Amino acid sequence: MTGNIKAIRTRIKSVESTRHITRAMQLVASSKLRSALDRMEQSRFFFDAVQEAFSDLAAGNVASPFLTPRPVAHRCVVIIAGDRGLAGGYNANVFRAVRAAAYDPKVTSAVAVGRRACDFVRAEGFSEVALYESVEKMGKEDTVTLAAILKDLFLAGDTDEIVLYYTDYVSALTQEVRETRLLPLTPTGEAAHRSVAETVFEPSPAAVLDAIIPQYLTGVLWGAVALSHAAETAARRNAMDSATENASEMLEKLSLAYNRARQGAITQEITEIVAGAGSE
Numbered sequence: 001m002t003g004n005i006k007a008i009r010t011r012i013k014s015v016e017s018t019r020h021i022t023r024a025m026q027l028v029a030s031s032k033l034r035s036a037l038d039r040m041e042q043s044r045f046f047f048d049a050v051q052e053a054f055s056d057l058a059a060g061n062v063a064s065p066f067l068t069p070r071p072v073a074h075r076c077v078v079i080i081a082g083d084r085g086l087a088g089g090y091n092a093n094v095f096r097a098v099r100a101a102a103y104d105p106k107v108t109s110a111v112a113v114g115r116r117a118c119d120f121v122r123a124e125g126f127s128e129v130a131l132y133e134s135v136e137k138m139g140k141e142d143t144v145t146l147a148a149i150l151k152d153l154f155l156a157g158d159t160d161e162i163v164l165y166y167t168d169y170v171s172a173l174t175q176e177v178r179e180t181r182l183l184p185l186t187p188t189g190e191a192a193h194r195s196v197a198e199t200v201f202e203p204s205p206a207a208v209l210d211a212i213i214p215q216y217l218t219g220v221l222w223g224a225v226a227l228s229h230a231a232e233t234a235a236r237r238n239a240m241d242s243a244t245e246n247a248s249e250m251l252e253k254l255s256l257a258y259n260r261a262r263q264g265a266i267t268q269e270i271t272e273i274v275a276g277a278g279s280e
Contacts, residue, residue, distance in 0.1 A: 005265060008258045012251060019247035022240045025086065029237035033172075036230040040169060043226040046219050064209050065155060069184050076109045076129060076150070076159040077101075078182070078221070080166040080228040081117035083134050087236040090167065090175065091116045097177045098124075098165055109159065111146065113138060113225060129153070135229045140222055147217035154183045166224035167231040173238065175231035180224075182217060 081094045094117070103126075110126035112118040114135040121128060130149060132138050153159045162182040167175050 005258065005261045008254055008261060012254045012258065015247050015250050015254065019244055019251070022243040022247060026237055026240035026244055029233050029240060033230070033233045033237060036226075036233045037169075040223075040226040040230045043219075043223045046222065049219075064206050066183060066185050066209065066213050069186075070160050072160045074107050074109070074159050075103060076111065076153060076162045077103065077126070078111040078146075078150070078162065078164045079113070079117045079121065080135060080164075080224055081112075081114040081120065082228075082232040083115045083136055084236075085116070086239060087232055088239040088242075090232050090235040093177050094165055094167060095120050097179060101163075101179075111150070114228075135225060135232065138225050140218075143218050143221040143225060144214075146221055147214050150182065150217060151214055164220070164224060166228045169227050169230040169234060172234050175235055178224075180220070182220060185216075 077098060079094065079098055081091045085091065098120075105125040105127075108126055109129045110121045110124075111130045111132075112121040112128075113132045115133050118131045118133055121131070130146060132142060132146075150162055154162060161184070164178075164180045164182050166178055166180075168178045170176055
């Protein structure tokens, strides 16, 4: 009985220590979430402005290599995942979406953003175009550089399609993996029904479209990075909140078991004393 009490006490201390850690990580994630959401909102303004201009251009019959689909002999995937774990299924969901596409590593190159994404690209055997070890530290200048790299790859014919995988921040409790084709571009929604004749572009719609592509790619990439960082932070906060609650519930059960074991030990001692006194 004494051994059982000691084991329960040790277990209680271990769970309490774990709860302190998960609680601290939850607070850190909560403090980072606000800045991540601010970053996300700022990126949306830039993305919406470029998207509107692109929609006006792409809606017309503009001849551009960026709008012309071609047979896919080689593909490039841009994968945005987390810098760390302990975020529930955040990273696993992104990698599951990439694996579901069943890309052949022999004809697929990859750009990885986030330490976990870099590890995934190396493990899967994709040809490495660019690796960025941190989503949180990735700045606007990095996305400008990456947009230029992707644009040059596509124009040179080194890749025929570029697909982006990231996680969209839907709400504090919901994050969803998105798959978006960056190049070649395809007008969607209202853009497919708009008329380019409503706007005059100088020197020509094709020239303006070619010039705006880097800004468009930068806007999409910057928005995806900001959304993914916000989603990762929210997922980690939710995971640590759940872990803290589970630890608290486990402590309640362990405390109940400890009190029962302690009461049983006391009862046994009293019984032994009474039995000893009666035998005398």
